């Protein structure tokens with residue numbers, strides 16, 4: 001399904017890079033590193049954190065002994081110049097438009113980064129490319145890009161004190177859903193006095209999916225792959241009932257709403273939301289007022305999947321109070337932003 005560039009003549013490589021790397025596929029690999037699709041290629045594809053194995057460069061609860069999330073993939077460099085700096089071209093994973101560019105390394109632990117917006121099967125999904133050394137001149141906010149188009153050069157920019165060493169130069173790559181357009185207003189109100197250099201593009205306003213799972217599933221299924229199906233079948237962490245009838249996530253991700261004939265007669269009194277371990281809502285069910293009788297409170301936890309919580313505990317969205325589960329302060333903040 002995807003071509004191995006090593007076996008193609010140069011002219012074909014240039015054509016493929018300028019066009020599409022994987023025909024008929026929604027997402028292409030964002031760098032020339034293709035080891036993800038090779039058996040046992042993980043150590044050649046992922047860069048672990050200092051002194052840790054490659055798995056710490058994957059998505060999920062992979063840092064601090066499973067208690068810290070890494071919301072993207074750290075993809076290893078395969079092209080270096082004479083001084084050993086990474087020069088891998090960064091490729092748009094899918095066609096879309098440029099949503100945001102941060103040129104100032106000092107403003108983010110992501111260093112220089114850019115975000116592309118894609119519309120796929122009715123889902124607005126955002127790809128993030130971080131730690132870049134340079135961003136291509138033609139890449140400007142609002143401009144369209146084609147899948148496979150070179151948008152930047154790999155690097156190791158970041159504002160963290162320890163920096164990223166030459167040998168660990170990598171692309172930090174994310175695929176996210178967007179939480180709320182009113183994030184800047186929410187942030188100002190809930191976290192007064194705290195700096196927000198990136199407006200609605202603050203990392204808290206983006207919820208990551210596992211790009212590795214998406215790329216592998218797509219490679220396995222070929223043209224049968226559906227992003228919508230993939231999102232809808234996320235492992236469930238819990239179900240929450242929120243007394244909001246109207247919020248921007250429900251409008252933006254209409255395709256994640258499950259039809260409820262009762263609400264078509266009675267109207268909507270609340271939303272039941274299924275979230276994955278990362279707090280990403282992947283199923284929204286409108287609930288009619290008659291279904292809410294006897295339920296008090298603005299937000300309630302309806303059910304918790306203990307197996308999934310034990311498997312992925314790092315987001316700490318839930319806490320137990322006696323026999324019952326409730327949202328932790330992190331969980332409350334996430335839902336507060338979702339429905340704000």
Ligand SMILES: [Zn+2]
Pocket residue numbers: 070072073074172173
């Ligand atoms: Zn990373």
